[in-house]
Amino acid sequence: MVTKIGLTGGIGSGKSVISRLLRIMGIPVYDSDTEAKRIIATDHTVRRQLSALVGQDLFRNGELNRSLLAAYLFGKPDHAEGVNRIVHPRVKEDFVRWTSSYEGKKSLVAMEAAILLEAGFKSEVDFVVMVYAPPEVRIARAMKRDGSSREQVVARIHSQMSDELKRERADFVITNDGETPLIPQVLELISLLSENNHYLCSAKK
Numbered sequence: 001m002v003t004k005i006g007l008t009g010g011i012g013s014g015k016s017v018i019s020r021l022l023r024i025m026g027i028p029v030y031d032s033d034t035e036a037k038r039i040i041a042t043d044h045t046v047r048r049q050l051s052a053l054v055g056q057d058l059f060r061n062g063e064l065n066r067s068l069l070a071a072y073l074f075g076k077p078d079h080a081e082g083v084n085r086i087v088h089p090r091v092k093e094d095f096v097r098w099t100s101s102y103e104g105k106k107s108l109v110a111m112e113a114a115i116l117l118e119a120g121f122k123s124e125v126d127f128v129v130m131v132y133a134p135p136e137v138r139i140a141r142a143m144k145r146d147g148s149s150r151e152q153v154v155a156r157i158h159s160q161m162s163d164e165l166k167r168e169r170a171d172f173v174i175t176n177d178g179e180t181p182l183i184p185q186v187l188e189l190i191s192l193l194s195e196n197n198h199y200l201c202s203a204k205k
């Protein structure tokens with residue numbers, strides 16, 4: 001039976017860094033941002049539904065107008081709901097297929113998703129790990145990485161669940177504030193999950 005870790009945290013918290021550490025330790029990670037983009041680029045039903053929602057210029061010459069989708073999605077909460085209602089069920093199905101391909105081969109896999117809790121992906125994983133970094137650290141990291149403005153990053157933060165709510169719903173919290181060593185926290189997580197201790201709430205910080 002494959003144990004599925006749900007890795008979440010707000011923009012710039014460091015999920016991708018933790019994912020890289022997990023992959024180095026031989027744990028496959030499903031990157032929901034990447035896979036959602038693949039699904040939007042290749043699933044004709046999803047493309048048709050998104051075009052009907054956002055407008056016919058969402059796809060030009062078959063290519064997604066990413067900035068238009070971002071502006072629409074992060075513009076208003078009901079816009080995000082409309083896009084998510086189309087995309088997330090497909091991502092969930094795809095993750096289930098991806099996980100089943102590891103049955104009998106891997107004991108641990110992970111799903112990285114900034115909106116794991118908001119998108120209802122929690123039902124597809126066995127444990128939720130939140131990556132925490134202070135908001136200002138996250139904003140600075142995302143601005144530096146993406147060349148985004150502070151306003152753009154803050155708008156995306158506001159479209160995601162608060163850290164307080166995520167912390168309440170997580171089974172583990174990994175602190176990635178740039179000062180707390182990361183690798184010992186990841187190793188503790190893996191050793192706990194590998195022993196299949198299902199009374200893990202005590203590990204919650």
Ligand SMILES: CC(C)(COP(=O)(O)OP(=O)(O)OC[C@H]1O[C@@H](n2cnc3c(N)ncnc32)[C@H](O)[C@@H]1O)[C@@H](O)C(=O)NCCC(=O)NCCS
Nearest residue numbers: 010011032033036066069070073084087091114115156159
């Ligand atoms: C809107 C898009 C085109 C922006 O792409 P871009 O490369 O500019 O940004 P990126 O994908 O890195 O997202 C930036 C941040 O926004 C987050 N985010 C992405 N989609 C959503 C969403 N629907 N709701 C809240 N946050 C989101 C990401 O997790 C990340 O933290 C892209 O994020 C997208 O296609 N989103 C819709 C599909 C989706 O919901 N993906 C999330 C994983 S299921």
Ligand SMILES: Nc1ncnc2c1ncn2[C@@H]1O[C@H](COP(=O)(O)OP(=O)(O)OP(=O)(O)O)[C@@H](O)[C@H]1O
Nearest residue numbers: 010011012013014015016017114141142145176178
């Ligand atoms: N502990 C750290 N020290 C220095 N830089 C870091 C640290 N953690 C993450 N970063 C950097 O901050 C940026 C955001 O990290 P990362 O991409 O892992 O965040 P994320 O949670 O995946 O964000 P998003 O949800 O936007 O994809 C990256 O450029 C990454 O290299």
